[in-house]
Amino acid sequence: MFSSKGTVNGIGNKGRSIHHFTGSREMTDRTWRYSVVMTMVSLAWLLPVIATATPFPRDLQPISVVGLEDSLLYPSFQGLMSHNNSERLGLDYQRMIRIQHMLYIAARDHVFVVNLTASVDRIIPQQILTWRSTDVSMCALRGRNSDECYNYIKVLVPHNDETLFACGTNALNPACRNYRLSSLEQVGQELSGQARCPFESRQSNVGVFAGGHFYSATVADFQASDAVIYRSLGEEGRPFLRTVRYDSKWLREPHFLHAVEYGNYVYFFFSEIAVEHTAAGKVVYSRVARVCKNDDGGSRRVLHRHWTSFLKARLICSVPGDTFFYFDVLQSVTNVLLINQRPTVVGVFTTQTNSIPGSAVCGFYLDDIEQVFNGKFKEQKNSDSMWTSVPEEHVPKPRPGSCAGEGSASSFSSSVHFPDSVLTFIKTHPLMDESVPSVNSQPLITNTTSRYKLTQIVVDTAAGPHKNRTVVFLGSEDGRVLKVLTSIQGNSSHGSRLLEDIDVFNPTQCSGERRVLGLELDKEHHALYVAFSSCIIRVPLSRCTRHATCKSRCLYTHDPYCIWLQTGRCADVAPGFMAGFEQDIDGDQSHLFDTCTVTGEETGYKHPMDLGQGERD
Structure with a gap:
């Protein structure tokens, strides 16, 4: 329950104490202890509000809810049911x-x-x-x-x-x-x-081809004790490279999530047990690691056939304030996107498994990642020492982690020629001291009141007829997809709207776990493919036609995929459609909602003003 920084379930309470709990004389010790714990948990939710200068962000409320009656109509695929054990195991996506x-x-x-x-x-x-x-x-x-x-x-x-x-x-x-x-x-x-x-099947892995070589991250042995980031295949003469075996400073029980090629590097995104967290218990941190594509390994004395450029840093997704509420566990991350004219990745994070359930979406500029990789290194001088930053005067030249032929290593034609002092340093110092801050130093979206965490993300940065809107699709543990219109332009991440809460999992055609395992966007055909272990479901990007001839409801969706045509109907955006329609993405049309009546075409749709008070709360 408590971390080394005086937190309750990951929520800071620096400078505060939980005062004693007074109960009746008839209360048993067991009941008393239970009440103390429950009171502390309740107070934990309040701590971010108390501690921060601004209120803890509230969960977005959906403009519309798409019920199961709609998802029953969506196309689905369950694999080959004639295949052995398919009826029991399903697709096994x-x-x-x-x-x-x-x-x-x-x-x-x-x-x-x-x-x-x-x-x-x-x-x-x-x-x-x-x-x-x-x-x-x-x-x-x-x-x-x-x-x-x-x-x-x-x-x-x-x-x-x-x-x-x-x-x-x-x-x-x-x-x-x-x-x-x-x-x-x-x-x-x-x-x-x-x-x-x-x-x-349940062990994690990622893989990508870059520069003709295959970069993989997985486990290399049957016992799953040897986690590895590995380069193989490709042109002859270029050696196979890997991370150092059984060295927790390099990798410690990692869960690999994604790999992308960008510029001179391949980036790996994963979560792992934090070696720098020296308090009792295991705490998971999210990481980004980087290797140079032209890495040839070290000399025959140090790091032979191992990475000489491997660096890693923590990714921070947290709600700011006097104390911070952290979403530490990365679940899914996008490819490189262009946001604010800067290369960016966007990920969905959750709280620790033994913490209060919560999820958040954070973006990270690649140049911020690079700034951290160019910063200070972190070290632990012995197993009993605290982790501290390495003084600059103790860092050898050329800078450890550099690519041969570039920057401070521009005079070296290959990493095999790096001095032993550089290779020895990087072998023992792969972790950076600073962490990578998120875009605007805060989440784009938070979801903390649901007991179901978010699991997958896909982002459309060119939504709408003018291709100038950003829509985030989020899969969850309970078979739902949240469709969020968000704004991360300039220095603001406010103004997000939960356009739709879609119940996707179809129990009549899917079996087993409801957890969303994959999302794939198909904008050309106006669809989102949602993957579960036992099935794939094709979900339309929007449900504009359900508003039929009701202009106020059509505009109130604030959906960039919906347009009101001059012919008097609500329609999905078609590719190349640029004129003869209305939208109200940023405005507030709530005062117009009662100008139309619900029709049969709106089956499955719930407008917030149609919900009962209990449902709205």
Whole structure:
């Protein structure tokens, strides 16, 4: 319950104490202790409000709620029900990627290829790649759950314009293959998947091709004790590189989430047990790590065939004030977006697992990330010492973590020529002292009153007919998608609106967990694909036509995907539509809501003024 900084469930109470609790004489010790805990939990919610100069941000209330009756009508896909154990295991979704107008869905033993143009009414795979394991008997001898003795496709990334790279768990014996994008025909020989793909379906991994090489982050052994960030394949002569084995300063029980190539670097986003948190108990921090694409490893004396450029820093997503409320656990992060004309990534974060449930969305400028990587290093001189910053005079030259041929290392043609002092320093100092602040030093969106946390994010930075609006779609643990209009222009992140709260999970066609595992945006066909373990559901980006001929309701949606046509109807935005319509994205049309009556076309829609007082609260 308490951290080393005097917090209750991660909420600061610096300079305060919880006064004693007085109960009746009849109260038992057990009841008394329970009451103390519950009182402290209640006070914990109030602490941010008390401690900060401004009130703790309130959760956004939905302009409209889309009920289950609507999602029952949305197209869904459950995989091949004739496949062995599909009825029990479902689709076993692992990941999905969109390449032009095709959606590739990686699952158990299969990759399904869906033509997005032809999937408006029904999701039917145009092609199916079947890749089953031949090592099932050996898998059964390893003592793991028999459900792991399939081939879960965990890696699915474009290798080049013509080839798709796929890796599967292969019944606890990971393997990789290349396939032609056009025909799904295998190209070349099967490769080992070790350090490129995890051994089990629930182990995390990411992978991306950059500069012809494959960068992966996963576990490299059957016991899942050797977490690794690894570079392989690519041009001959360039060595395979990895992180240092079993060194908690490099990686400590990481959960890998995403990897992106940008400029001279590949960035990895993950959460891990914080090695610098020296208090009792394990605390999770979110990280961004960076490696140089031209890294050749160290000398034969130090860091041979290991990264010489690996640096990592903490990502801070918190509500500011005299004390801070932290959302420490990264759940999902976008590719690089352009926000305020600056390269940015946006992620969804949650509180610690043993804390009060809460979620937030924070953005991070890449130049802020780089500024931290160019700042001070953090060190712990011995196992009993506190972590402190390294004095600048103790940092060797060229600057550790630099790319050969650039900046202070411009005189070095390769990292193998770096001085041993530089290589030794970076081996023991991969962690930066400063943390990366979020855009405007505050969350774009918070969600703290629901007991269900947010799990996935996808962002449209060019929404609406003028392509000048930002809409964030957020998946949750309870099968919902929140659609939020947000503004992060200039120095303000205020003005966000929860346009729709959509109940997506369809219990008649999906089974098992309701947790949203993936989101994929298909703007060209006005759709969002929502992935659960057992199914994929295609959700329209908006439900404008439900407002029919009611102009006030159409405008009150504040939805950039909705327009009021001069012909007198509410419609979805069509590509290239630039004139002959009205919108009221920023205004307040609430005074007009009662000028129309609800029609049959609005089934499933709940306007806030149609809700009872209890529902509105």
